[in-house]
Amino acid sequence: MRVYETTFILNPQTDDATLDKQVESVASLITSNGGKILAENRMGTRRLAYPIRKLNQGYYTTLIYEAPPDFPPKLDRMFRLEEEFLRHLTILFEGDLKKILSKQEQEEPESKPKAETKEAPAESEAAPEKAETTAPEPQAEEPVKTEETEPPAVEEPKTETAEATAPKEEPATPEIEEQYKPVDEDDVL
Amino acid sequence: MKRRKFCYFCENRIVTPDYKDERILRRFVNERGKIIPRRISGNCAAHQRKLTNAIKRARIMAIMAFESESFR
Ligand SMILES: [Zn+2]
Numbered sequence: 319m320r321v322y323e324t325t326f327i328l329n330p331q332t333d334d335a336t337l338d339k340q341v342e343s344v345a346s347l348i349t350s351n352g353g354k355i356l357a358e359n360r361m362g363t364r365r366l367a368y369p370i371r372k373l374n375q376g377y378y379t380t381l382i383y384e385a386p387p388d389f390p391p392k393l394d395r396m397f398r399l400e401e402e403f404l405r406h407l408t409i410l411f412e413g414d415l416k417k418i419l420s421k422q423e424q425e426e427p428e429s430k431p432k433a434e435t436k437e438a439p440a441e442s443e444a445a446p447e448k449a450e451t452t453a454p455e456p457q458a459e460e461p462v463k464t465e466e467t468e469p470p471a472v473e474e475p476k477t478e479t480a481e482a483t484a485p486k487e488e489p490a491t492p493e494i495e496e497q498y499k500p501v502d503e504d505d506v507l
Numbered sequence: 508m509k510r511r512k513f514c515y516f517c518e519n520r521i522v523t524p525d526y527k528d529e530r531i532l533r534r535f536v537n538e539r540g541k542i543i544p545r546r547i548s549g550n551c552a553a554h555q556r557k558l559t560n561a562i563k564r565a566r567i568m569a570i571m572a573f574e575s576e577s578f579r
Contacts, residue, residue: 327568
């Protein structure tokens with residue numbers, strides 16, 4: 319058994335129930351082939367960097383799971399047969415497995431992460447311990463900016479919660495791109 | 508462009524850049540979407556290799572654009 323990470327993009331022009339069913343079909347293929355799901359992360363609908371099949375947005379989901387080494391080719395075949403998958407990529411999981419597992423334990427009590435990701439990820443998930451909840455206007459730009467100005471925090475164990483609530487699950491908007499530019503240039507180059 | 512002395516990923520103790528983390532990857536491409544060479548970014552060889560791989564994966568998954576004049 320090895321740990322894999324598969325991300326796939328679904329056509330978002332469908333209802334939530336259908337998306338759920340499609341994600342579920344991938345998950346059940348994993349379990350029916352002797353695999354075990356370790357984490358499911360729905361980034362939700364985000365802007366595609368270039369159009370795929372004339373679509374400008376895609377619904378992103380990442381599954382982290384254990385599976386036998388002959389499984390990825392089977393999964394690949396399924397993705398190619400089913401047309402709702404715009405793109406898919408399976409890699410060996412390279413992240414911190416402990417982090418993933420503990421994060422999932424924290425998330426389990428709060429029932430449905432998916433609805434939150436679609437509507438207002440920053441606000442609802444930040445609720446328990448983040449100051450941002452006090453902000454009167456739920457402006458999408460604000461949390462993004464804060465994050466961007468303190469990138470060193472990303473891998474610090476202390477800020478694990480901050481990472482979990484990171485607004486990367488937000489649907490990307492054109493404005494966000496503009497904002498990064500100044501920060502990028504002074505900060506890094 | 509100013510040179511950076513240190514590898515961003517070593518400094519931030521990031522072992523492997525995540526191809527899904529566009530916020531970090533986009534720091535290492537120019538306005539056309541080309542990968543910035545490590546002599547300018549300051550990344551160490553090992554991390555630059557991993558970064559290049561992550562950016563290429565991100566392009567496949569439409570998280571980042573391929574090189575083009577109309578990027579951004
Ligand atoms: Zn390095």
